[in-house]
Amino acid sequence: MINLSELERAVLEKLLQGTHPFLVRLNSQTEFCYVRRREMTGAGFYTYFEIRRAPLQIYDIDLRFGDVVAEIPGLKNGAGFLLYVKNGLLDMLEGYSYDETWPDMIPRYILKYTSGEKRDLTVLDGALGKPE
Numbered sequence: 867m868i869n870l871s872e873l874e875r876a877v878l879e880k881l882l883q884g885t886h887p888f889l890v891r892l893n894s895q896t897e898f899c900y901v902r903r904r905e906m907t908g909a910g911f912y913t914y915f916e917i918r919r920a921p922l923q924i925y926d927i928d929l930r931f932g933d934v935v936a937e938i939p940g941l942k943n944g945a946g947f948l949l950y951v952k953n954g955l956l957d958m959l960e961g962y963s964y965d966e967t968w969p970d971m972i973p974r975y976i977l978k979y980t981s982g983e984k985r986d987l988t989v990l991d992g993a994l995g996k997p998e
Contacts, residue, residue, distance in 0.1 A: 868901035873936075873972050874913055874959055877947050880934045880977045886987055888925060888994060892949075895956050910945070910962035917955050925954040929993045932960075933985065937976040940969040 870878070882893040895917050902916040932948035943964040950958040961968075979985050 868904060870899075870901055870913070873961070873975060874901075876975075876977060877934055877936070877961070878949070878959065880979075881932065881947065881949050884985060884987070886990065888990065891925070891954075892951065892956060899956055906968065907962075908967060909965070910960065910968050913959045913961075915956045915958060925951075925994065927954055927994065928952050931990050931993060933980045933989070935978055935980055937978070938969065938972055939974065941966050945975075 882889050898918050900916045902914040905912045930948050930950045934947050936945045941963050945963050948960040
């Protein structure tokens with residue numbers, strides 16, 4: 867079984883941070899989350915998850931969201947991330963650069979929200995069908 871990289875784990879933690887009920891439910895799945903496979907694309911990666919003994923899902927929904935970006939040495943324009951949810955379960959994490967070659971090693975990075983210090987979850991609420 868492949869383990870999450872340090873960067874993948876940190877990005878997942880940042881993406882799932884907060885008290886929003888949907889984020890809390892997804893975060894509870896990380897305890898049962900394993901890497902099924904990882905694909906390197908040259909400009910980023912796809913990490914596919916397998917959830918074993920998943921807790922009950924509260925949303926039967928497919929969506930993707932990503933409001934986390936990273937400053938990474940060697941990437942002039944940084945990196946972005948998308949988390950894919952399928953049938954209410956963690957499915958895949960995508961990391962991508964902006965038309966640059968993804969570094970072979972990432973010894974350090976700084977993660978931020980695209981909205982700044984205060985996270986804006988209106989996009990997530992919209993995807994879940996809640997009024998903004």
